[in-house]
Amino acid sequence: CLLFVNARQLHYGFKADSGDCDFICVLFHPSLLKSSARLFRKAAEPILCNEGIDFLLFEEDDSEDYRAIAGCVRKTAALRKRETPGYEWEVIGLLNRIWSVIFRRCEEIPAVSGNALYEDRQLQRKMVSYIFSHFAERLTLEEIAASGRVSRSKCCLIFKKYLGESPIDFVNSYRLEKSCLELRNTTQSITEIALNCGFYHSS
Numbered sequence: 001c002l003l004f005v006n007a008r009q010l011h012y013g014f015k016a017d018s019g020d021c022d023f024i025c026v027l028f029h030p031s032l033l034k035s036s037a038r039l040f041r042k043a044a045e046p047i048l049c050n051e052g053i054d055f056l057l058f059e060e061d062d063s064e065d066y067r068a069i070a071g072c073v074r075k076t077a078a079l080r081k082r083e084t085p086g087y088e089w090e091v092i093g094l095l096n097r098i099w100s101v102i103f104r105r106c107e108e109i110p111a112v113s114g115n116a117l118y119e120d121r122q123l124q125r126k127m128v129s130y131i132f133s134h135f136a137e138r139l140t141l142e143e144i145a146a147s148g149r150v151s152r153s154k155c156c157l158i159f160k161k162y163l164g165e166s167p168i169d170f171v172n173s174y175r176l177e178k179s180c181l182e183l184r185n186t187t188q189s190i191t192e193i194a195l196n197c198g199f200y201h202s203s
Helices: 037-048 064-082 087-106 115-134 141-147 152-163 167-185 190-196
Strands: 002-005 055-058
Touching: 002 064, 037 087, 055 064, 055 087, 064 087, 115 141, 115 152, 115 167, 141 152, 141 167, 152 167, 167 190
Parallel strands: none
Antiparallel strands: 002 055
């Protein structure tokens, strides 16, 4: 499958069975779409600024759209690997082709904006950043909520709405993710890794 993640969206990838996963990641700055100011205003800004478009999923069943983007992504990866002189121009051409497919897919998605939604997203990012910086410590719901300057109930609502789980579940999922990396890449004992990643009791 192919996944387009919109600007300013917090995300990470993993395989459902926790096995190894190979994927191609193409990260680009929206300024690469600004060769025409008129086209950017018409076909890029409405998507980049639409709070209702977090991501788009293209699966093989989408046939034409999937094949078009998949071909461009593979060519982009190959060009980047070879780095022949002037390859950047070819990549920008491929990016424009990808964006034309994304634009068609987004035409029927209603625009969503508003200060309340924007503020919730900002609070979510602030609290998640706090978790990423303090996951090895004894974190409480009160501390996570305080990092976003919201009540515990508001904190829980934001996590449930945008991340699909409670703040404490999110913390533990992240700790497990970090623990798995430590298990694969260090010679430390399970107890040492558990303590390093914020697990302070055997249960």
